Amino acid sequence: MTKNYNAVVVGSGPNGLAAAITLAQAGCSVLVIEGKETIGGGLRSAELTLPGFIHDPCSAVHPLGMASPFFRSLPLERFGLHWIQPDAPLAHPFGSGEADAVLVERSLDATAARLGVDAGRYRLLMAPLVENWAGLLGDILGPLRWPRHPLLYARFGATAVLPAAGLARSLFSAERARALFAGLASHSIMPLEQPMSAAFGVTLGLLAHGVGWPIPEGGSQRVTDALVGYLRSLGGDLVTGWMVQRLKNCRQPTPIYLT
Ligand SMILES: Cc1cc2nc3c(=O)[nH]c(=O)nc-3n(C[C@H](O)[C@H](O)[C@H](O)COP(=O)(O)OP(=O)(O)OC[C@H]3O[C@@H](n4cnc5c(N)ncnc54)[C@H](O)[C@@H]3O)c2cc1C
Numbered sequence: 001m002t003k004n005y006n007a008v009v010v011g012s013g014p015n016g017l018a019a020a021i022t023l024a025q026a027g028c029s030v031l032v033i034e035g036k037e038t039i040g041g042g043l044r045s046a047e048l049t050l051p052g053f054i055h056d057p058c059s060a061v062h063p064l065g066m067a068s069p070f071f072r073s074l075p076l077e078r079f080g081l082h083w084i085q086p087d088a089p090l091a092h093p094f095g096s097g098e099a100d101a102v103l104v105e106r107s108l109d110a111t112a113a114r115l116g117v118d119a120g121r122y123r124l125l126m127a128p129l130v131e132n133w134a135g136l137l138g139d140i141l142g143p144l145r146w147p148r149h150p151l152l153y154a155r156f157g158a159t160a161v162l163p164a165a166g167l168a169r170s171l172f173s174a175e176r177a178r179a180l181f182a183g184l185a186s187h188s189i190m191p192l193e194q195p196m197s198a199a200f201g202v203t204l205g206l207l208a209h210g211v212g213w214p215i216p217e218g219g220s221q222r223v224t225d226a227l228v229g230y231l232r233s234l235g236g237d238l239v240t241g242w243m244v245q246r247l248k249n250c251r252q253p254t255p256i257y258l259t
Contacts, residue, residue, distance in 0.1 A: 003237070005031045010244045013041025017227040018070060024234035032236065035243035039228060045219030056220040063089075063207035065223055066214050069138050079229035082217040089213035092180045102180045108209045118177035125171060126205055128155055133210030140203070160199035165192040167201070181205070 005028075009020040012034035020030045038044060042058035049055065065071050066083055091101040105111050108130055112119040129136055132152055139147040140156065147153035159167060164185030168178040185192055185201030207213070216222040228238060 005029045012039040014043045020236050021231050024236045030236040032238040033242045034240045037241050040224035043220045043224045045221035054219045061213045063213050067211040076226040079226035081226035083214040084217050085212045085214050089208035092183045102176050104208050115177045117174050118172040121171050129206040130209040159202050162198040163193045164197040164201050167198040
């Protein structure tokens with residue numbers, strides 16, 4: 001069966017699916033072409049060890065899946081997505097036993113209280129951002145434009161542009177808070193001496209307090225499946241096993257409907 005489309009999106013990762021949904025919501029007929037046999041890109045799950053044991057080979061914890069204004073606008077629960085909130089978003093171990101780990105809780109005060117001499121500094125860094133996390137995320141995740149919350153945005157930006165190592169050393173005086181911040185900022189996959197690596201530490205920290213670090217029930221694939229379910233309800237199509245090599249490859253493909 002062949003069909004003409006207004007738009008073709010290459011790649012079925014979360015960004016490709018978000019783009020396809022946006023186009024479909026705007027009334028375009030959309031085809032998503034995925035090069036691999038499985039959908040989702042970094043947002044996948046697989047039985048990697050024993051049958052029935054589901055693993056997430058790439059992304060696993062999804063604070064932005066719950067917090068991003070775009071994701072919050074989608075009816076993903078209707079398409080089978082259920083978030084699980086752990087009692088505490090994360091812990092940073094020190095190798096000397098469970099009791100020694102820094103536990104990051106939803107409560108900013110409870111978390112700060114575990115950081116000893118750096119409690120006040122941690123609160124100073126996080127409190128203004130956590131108080132209006134939803135407004136801030138709207139500004140930092142959206143397209144470049146004049147921010148809706150300029151003061152908050154400036155406050156975030158003043159720390160976010162720094163190298164994580166420099167910020168941790170200048171702000172905190174003890175190992176526990178410094179190590180916690182370094183662990184959060186390491187998600188940038190950048191050297192911690194590099195400018196802007198602090199952005200990841202600040203963002204993941206404020207998300208831990210603002211929305212938690214939820215995981216999808218059944219694994220990350222459930223987010224992809226819900227996105228695809230919603231896309232299909234809007235009339236979008238998806239084909240797998242089609243690695244696009246050239247622009248002309250996108251012309252007149254044969255869609256395979258997912259079940
Ligand atoms: C090890 C690791 C752990 C991570 N953990 C987390 C986490 O816990 N939480 C979190 O929020 N984020 C996490 N991330 C980040 C997250 O995985 C990415 O931000 C996200 O997957 C990016 O989505 P994307 O749609 O841009 O790209 P991808 O997810 O990479 O999807 C791109 C898709 O496009 C397809 N494609 C590429 N080229 C072609 C082509 N020419 N033709 C057809 N198809 C093509 C690919 O096969 C792929 O399916 C992690 C990343 C890594 C590497």
